[in-house]
Amino acid sequence: MVTSIDDQLDALGASTDPALGRYATMQLCRRFEETVHDQFHSEQGVPGPLHLAIGQEAVAVGACHDLRTTDVITSTHRGHHHCIAKGARTDRMMAELLGRRPGYSHGRGGSMHIAIPEIGLLGTNGIVGGGIPIATGAAYGLQVQKRDDVVICFFGEGAAAEGVLAEALNVASLWKLPIVFLCENNQYVELAAQDLHVAGEIWRRGTGYAVPGVHVDGNDVDAVTAAVGEAVERARTGGGPTIIEALTFRWFGHYAGDKAAFRTDEEVELGRAGDPIVRARKALDPVVVAEVDRVVEDEIASALRFALSSPVSGPDVLSLNHLASV
């Protein structure tokens, strides 16, 4: 009998030691993306764009660590880590990214269109800022149903320039919606540094709407957990929305294959020095960490095997799931 990764990690103490649990999830995100990045550079490639969140794991993992399955998140075009942190299966994700039939969207959607409502993931998104109105609507839906679930709305600092963020802050504040607006500032926006995009400070964008703002070191998973946890708690208990800016660093170009000519090697080196995983590892028992790493490695290897041995999606999937009824 195969034991699930959760059981294996629990056996190593991940459920009793939250820091270990977070480390494990970050490592799972990292290794998932590194593996798919390798696939991208392999001969057969990846049949779609890949936006890697390597380096940003602490934001997703810290934020989602205390969420319930019934809590909701919306993600972005760069969302593998959000998906995994919210509980997506790496095998079906890998299958999706590699264009295989058992992928979450039959292998036809790829990296920007993974959406798994049954675990509260209302979708990565190809439209920058596209998840923000949906997250707001989900929070309204939870409120009407008097559920004490909450929504975390992830977005980038580039996305913060989309008008929907302001609309959402206003609505969420007026209605005291159970939502956390979480800006993952990875310091780059597509093919440029953020100075072309961001005036002022994003965590202060709630000021005019009476929405509290918080900024946090997005490479410190414990700090993220604490800051988001507090905001989630407030949201859950009727205290309304919060906007949080977590400062992190995007290790790679905008998409896999992008040479990121818009930045210097020193800049990258400096940025990568803040590696959230190295940082989290320091506080843990190296022996246990090695065990965790092995479990993660097995999981990712098996996800890749699963994907590669699954049938490539053919034209028969094209017409699936457009309408529920005609």
Place this chain on the structure above:
Amino acid sequence: MVTSIDDQLDALGASTDPALGRYATMQLCRRFEETVHDQFHSEQGVPGPLHLAIGQEAVAVGACHDLRTTDVITSTHRGHHHCIAKGARTDRMMAELLGRRPGYSHGRGGSMHIAIPEIGLLGTNGIVGGGIPIATGAAYGLQVQKRDDVVICFFGEGAAAEGVLAEALNVASLWKLPIVFLCENNQYVELAAQDLHVAGEIWRRGTGYAVPGVHVDGNDVDAVTAAVGEAVERARTGGGPTIIEALTFRWFGHYAGDKAAFRTDEEVELGRAGDPIVRARKALDPVVVAEVDRVVEDEIASALRFALSSPVSGPDVLSLNHLASV
């Protein structure tokens, strides 16, 4: 020979005494709207919706008082006073509102579609917030041309909920655009009080974008002139954008004919007590004021005569001005 209203008012001292000039323009706005409101209630009516700005004159007049013809404004669905303050002719405006051929848009557009680029008026607008991106674009255009003209972007507190305001604040701050975002808070949004619409305070909405915010008594025309003047000066000299909230009061319902059931008589009485025109009049010589009032009365009477004696627009105007060339 007929002397223009400007010459007549100048003869009364309007060009040397700015307070008198502003009073005269406010009175012109007021009497224009009262007159068209009478037309609305007349048997023949007005062939289109009318959103009256009666009570809000000080905002438009104070803001536009020191503008040049080459400066630019964008207005709203409730924009008669903006048009007049920026120099629109009351006769052609009246003709437009009454559906007559010499109207600014051949009498086919009506109150929400008056746009007179030659005096820097890029349009009233049927789309709430629709003028905000246009104003931003105009400011960019002025900047590129190295003109020292500026833009004032008028919008209501209801419009402040449109995402475009936030997009515009960010862009204007990043690029130091010569623009003033001027929120005319008349305390009502369509058919409701503003509490359904506005979280926090609008003048603080620039905080997150490093755009300075100012609030001002929108019934005090001198205060508006001073506050906007300062912001205009900053914009003109490369200092970038400002957001200003001017608090005023909408005397009538959302549109002419609306009974405004959403508010009490006491509320209205209290609001109207702040009449900016009564207030401005107090500081002026009553004899001169009476003269000004007569000049204004003549102007409006002649505008109405002009409109009513102009031909009603027929179907031949429908196809005008769609394309410059085919």
Place this chain on the structure above:
Amino acid sequence: MSTEIATKSTKYWQGISQALTEEMDRDERVVLVGEDVGRAGGPYGLTRGLQDRFGADRVRDTPISEAVLMGLGVGSGAVGLRPIVEVMFFDFAMLMMDQLINQGAKYRYFTGHPLPLTVRAMCGAGGHNGAQHSQNIEAWFCGVPGLKVAMSSNARDAKGLLKSAVRDDDPTLIIETQGLLRDRFDVPVVDDLLIPLGVADVRRTGTDVTVVATGRMVPRAVEAAEGLADEISVEVVDPRTISPLDTATILESVAKTGRLVVAQEALSPCSVAAEVCSLAAEHCFAELKAPPVRVTPDFTNVPTPLPLVEARVPQADTIAAAIRTTLA
């Protein structure tokens, strides 16, 4: 005892209002979000009383934030509600296109889960509200997989289509017509009036010419047909659902009559009228006895004054003249 169903004279807006009340009564997951729908009772008064009856949670006034307004529908529909989003004027849908087309209409495609979202939008030049409050952009939505689009021409269908949409598990756009709001129609007095999505209505049978008309043009087409009854036998078909179209009913009629006129308030290029003419040419080529004719406004913006509005929009006369040309 008669088998005829009793009817009641009902204004178009009342049909909509009844549908909202009945569906919200029936299913507490149904919510209504929009600008001024609650406290004010709606810009047309047609949601009056709903907030008192169902509470401010379920009848929710929103700020003027159209993109998020549509997101309220998508997001709340994804977590278990059956939202109705009111678009005050169809023109304002231009601020919501991303949420409706890129997000809502693709939700099932991405997730495999249903999205029971109903969107109601008021179209057309019925008021005197000008070029930004009168547009008929329904064709845009008919080219979108994952979205159903319906358009009513009378109080019965306005009511029955809306009730069906609310119960439907797909995102459905219901286009209502400003120009009909205060018109009266006979509406069957039944407990639960459902007009199925996807089914056209043959409003009048005839053998010489088929007139396919939508929205406000349907009463005018019927009037034209009646006016011509002594000379020409006109069949009038109201597609009701314009995406997916009930091509079977439409083409059967065209095959029978061999002549086609399509009348709509929308502009002609790339419209529902173009689609219907195209389908007829493709599928009834052998049967067509005359060129199909589109009856639409000239390719101009919508003016504000009512006389100009009416001069621009096809009248029963215009439709009658077009019918005659197919027999010339």
Place this chain on the structure above:
Amino acid sequence: MSTEIATKSTKYWQGISQALTEEMDRDERVVLVGEDVGRAGGPYGLTRGLQDRFGADRVRDTPISEAVLMGLGVGSGAVGLRPIVEVMFFDFAMLMMDQLINQGAKYRYFTGHPLPLTVRAMCGAGGHNGAQHSQNIEAWFCGVPGLKVAMSSNARDAKGLLKSAVRDDDPTLIIETQGLLRDRFDVPVVDDLLIPLGVADVRRTGTDVTVVATGRMVPRAVEAAEGLADEISVEVVDPRTISPLDTATILESVAKTGRLVVAQEALSPCSVAAEVCSLAAEHCFAELKAPPVRVTPDFTNVPTPLPLVEARVPQADTIAAAIRTTLA
């Protein structure tokens, strides 16, 4: 000395790039605004070097704020510039509809003044970017008075139409095709290559069947026509400007051949293909010898993996098969 004009093999994206450079060189009122157009040289690299050459004022990187991005075009065009707005993917136009349709396209109608605005948008499923980065929504814009819409199928037209649009005094939407970006075409070596707006291009003359094709389907239609040359004489018409359509050229061809196939990357309902079929049925009724045929993708969303994309989009074969049916 030959009268033939020399040509140079040019990639589609280079044609666009040349047009931008030439027009910005020619007229300093021309500016380019868009996401990553400046410092980064554009998401497709086709604006590389422009910012160095013309400065950051005239080649302006914008934040990700599509509504204001389109407003930059409308507002700056109103105060004396001749702006070009880049829409990175056509799908993102859904965030700009109000500014383009309710504002820009109506500017002249409201003011009587010209608005020399050019909008460039990249359409189609040429990359592998999925259902939100591949849509062909051109039909939406063809129903809008006050707006011109063109669509190029090769480097010459991509260049010449864009140059004409920049000089045109009306808001013009130029739709470029992702799927052609890296394809090579022969482009005439002339000083100032202008392709007039409103004029269709008869790409190939023939007498048996007319194929009207747009964008990426044009090379495929030509390929299909060439493959069939021994059996069937196929005329291929590329409308180039899809609003207003050059109906004279299209209908003349259909009247001559009596047979019509329309091929496009957009979905079928209420599309340019529907418009063309409709026009043919209305105006060439007597001449048509067979039903018109539309060749379009199935009514589904665009998938991400390239093999699926290509399985969905019509190929030369598909067009050839359609041509045959008109002669069956």
